[in-house]
Amino acid sequence: MAPPAVVLLNPLAAQGRAGELRRPVGDWLARHAPGVPLLSAPSVTEARALLTILAPRTRIALIGGDGTLHxxxxxxxxxxxxxxxxxxxxxxxxxxxxxxxxxxxTRALMHALHAPTAPVDIGLLETDATMLHFAGLVRLEAPRPLVLWINQRRLALRPPTTRLRICNLPPPIADGDPPERVLPVLADDQLMHVLCDPPRPAWRRLFGPDRRPPARPASSVRVECELPMQLQVDGEMLLPSRSARVDVLPGALEMTGSHVPVLDPHRLADTSW
Structure with a gap:
């Protein structure tokens, strides 16, 4: 009989500090979820191989950060x-x-094992050199002004910008911004949101000191530059590229989280299987 869920720990996450959780997580599972195995692998290839043998819709409690999920x-x-x-x-x-x-x-693991899941969107990024999926954020920075298309329509960027972010989840708050200025980006809205990052003096001149540049919703995004751009995807640096395209894959992955409104993770009872 297949296990109701599997815990996969990335021992290399947080510069190896996540590996220190192996014993306490194993002890917690023995007490609260004895039917759930704890898996760990020293490499991405071996961790992916562990997942390939699981039945569809098996629940994976994934212990790690952005790079682990990516x-x-x-x-x-x-x-x-x-x-x-x-x-x-x-x-x-x-x-x-x-x-x-x-x-x-402990509470996050309980939530990962017991909370309902619901679909979240995933992004598909294609550059000159690669094609890959991402869950959170693409950052682009170029030596020359960027050319941007949203939903096959070219946008005139004023002021010209050399940096932008393509977000599937709310991006980090900029230094000095109050929390209420978080962008209205949702994981399940079937859209990406493009945020241009012009130099702050130009930004404040155009948008005022109390506003940020608008986040533009998009189902597809294309970015080009005369010279290669630097790209970072959920924390991973990619090879420089003169072009990048992002398409949204609506509801491609089932996850727990705040997009599931029926359960508050802070009130989840400490129950066993």
Whole structure:
């Protein structure tokens, strides 16, 4: 009989500090979820191989950060697996976007194992050199002004910008911005949101000191530059590219999080299987 869920721990997350959770997580599972195995692998290839043998819709409680989820996305999507994220990496912006970062690891693990899941959107990024999926954020920075198309329509960027973010979840708040200025980006709205980052003096001259540049919703985004752009995807640096295209894959992955309104993770009872 297949297990109701599997816990996958990335021992390399948070520069190796997540590996220290192996014993306490194993002890917690023995007490609260004895039918749930704890898996760990020393490499991305071996971790993906562990996921390929699981039945579709198996729940994976994934302990790690943005990089862990990003690395596991190919296997998670191919296998039709469900995900409960336990933020345990150096960067946990996806967990923050799903409002899981305020939970300690025991409560986050309980939520990952027991809470309902619902679909979230996934992005598909294609550059000159690669094609890959992402869950949270693409950053682009170029030596020359960027050319931007949203939904096959070219936009005139004023002021010209050399930096932008393509967000599937709320991006981090900029220094000095109050929390209420968080962008209205949702994980399940079937859209990406493009945020241009012009130099702050130009931004304040155009938009005023109390506003940020608008986040433009899009189902497809294309960016080009005369010279290669630097790209970062959920914390992973990619090879420079002169072009990048992002398409949204609506509801491609099932996850726990704040987009599931029927359960408050802070009130989840400590129950066993």
């Amino acid at each position: 690395a596991m996305l190919p296997a998670l999507l191919k296998g039709g697996l469900r995900v409960g994220l336990v933020p345990g990496g150096q960067a946990n912006r996806i967990g923050q976007g799903l409002h899981l970062d305020t939970l300690g690891w």
